[in-house]
Amino acid sequence: MVNKAWRIIPRPLLETVLNNHAQHHRVPQPLILHGPRGVGKTTLILERLLGEWNKGPHLTGYIDFAESIEDHHPQFNKSFPWASWSNCPPPALSSCRSKLEHTLESMVEKGVKLGTISSHQIFTTLNKWHGLNTALRRVIQSNNAASKSAVVGKASPSVLWDRAVFALSARCNAQEIDGVLGLSEKWKGLSIEEASYFREAFLALRLAKEVITVQHGWRANAIAHLNRTGGFSRSLAHSCTDWPCLLLELLSQAAEIDHFQPKLVINNIDVLRNATLNDDSSVSASMYHDSLIWRMIALGANERCLPIILVTSDSYYSYQAYLDFGFTDIFISREMFGWTPQEAKMHMVTDYFSPSEWTVIAEVLGPIPRHLFELYALKQSDYYQKVMGDKGSTFEDIVDAYLAYLQITVVNPAMDNALELLKKFAVDARNGKISKDKLRFGAPWRHPPKTDDPTQCMEWAKLQLMDFVQCLVNTEFGDWEETLHSFFALFILLRLAVVGMIS
Secondary structure, eight states: OOOOOOOOOOOOHHHHHHHHHSSSHHHHSSSEEEEEETTHHHIIIIIIIITTGOOOOEEEEEEGGGGGHHHOOGGGGGGOOSGGGGGGGOOHHHHHHHHHHHHHHHHHHHHHHOOOOOOHHHHHHHHHHSOOOHHHHHHHHOOGGTTTTGGOOOOOHHHHHHHHHHHHHHHOOOOHHHHTTTTHHHHHGGOOOHHHHHHHHEEEEHHHHHHHHHHHTTTTTHHHHHHHTTOHHHHHHHHHHHHHHHHHHHHHHOBBTTTTEEEEEOHHHHHHHHHHHHSSSSHHHHHHHHHHHHHHHHHHHHHHHHOEEEEEEEEGGTTTTHHHSSTSSSSSSEOOOOHHHHHHHHHHHHTTHHHHHHHHHHHTTSSSSSHHHHHHHTTTTTTHHHHHSSOOHHHHHHHHHHHHHIIIIHHHHHHHHHHHHHHHHHHHHTOOOSOOOTTTOOOOGGSSSSSHHHHHHHHHHHHHHHHHHHHHHHTTTOOOGGGGGGGGHHHHHHTTTTTHHHH
């Protein structure tokens, strides 16, 4: 039996494409890396690229929103789900926001340490989008009650900014600031003026966050009302993303070739879109998600933005997102698939599987990297030794056990969810919530039932799934003919990331 450690196999073409994007200090568009589950997107980023993107002048912030889902993440000794993250209990939006803001803040602090982000730059960027006078007066007064009379008179925003930075410095611990900036280690090489420059920039960053927090607080009642009524407000959504977008703009402005080249990788961006809102501190997750991405797009189009890579398996980002955000070229799109059977055979045979074993795998399982890794791990287990020790047992028995595991833990629960979503589709169609254009294609028996009988709706949903799967098999899984697009079940299964599992 082969007993060789599993290795991460390079993907030269895709790595070159992503490296070319990441090596620019500023780019006009975000890049979306999308593809089916299990093809190695996260592995490619973490094992092959992220290390190089943090060497020398390069600094990469990596955010995985799925880390908030503790029951399904390797961070907590669990395994990634095979089906869509939307099948897992969604995390709180506040957790996702904290993860995003903390990562961006740490990146900006490193820019401050390098001297590429100054107090003046922070003020100029903030003043470009926000009226600062009232908020700065509020900050000054809250830091020093005795200064209330001093800020009543007329003063320019820049003067108020300097006063607010000074007032904030009196409240902050100097040793804490020096510790964050690392001034204690390099103190001997800095003059008093240089040390003051770094401290002022760090205080300015804290002040900017405080100003945005004050302004966001003024909109608290409006946001609470919006959440109760379920309305839409672009200005309130932008209020919730002001802080991370200010940090993105500061990083983009500070980017300089061979000195400071920040970039941002957001994995499982779809988890943010489906997060739950537990309080009225923010607009809904979908509105927050749309505001964040829209402002990334605007920053890139208007002024150029640091390289941003969004990684996802959600089919929404393969097509519909491009239309929702404007047009089909709004993002740079790079799709990652599994190996072809020939590529997989070249990497797997003799090193991990024998030729006869590979024939079985290629016929019934396919060349998806995660399938191959899990099957190889099963092959190295004690269970494999026990099964193969039984007289008459073959490698096919191991493959059958693995397929049964996938059927029970992945396919069946996903199909149950698909049935519920199809039942909901039937209810929405009966209530007039579905456009008639979506109901005029296909055979008459594909049309949703006109009764609210749960049994009849369930039977209709089962019929849709069986019909679609049979047609998908008849087209040999890969043609994706236009006729398949008339199936309601197609979009349900894509949403649940099950089509790749079936094929």
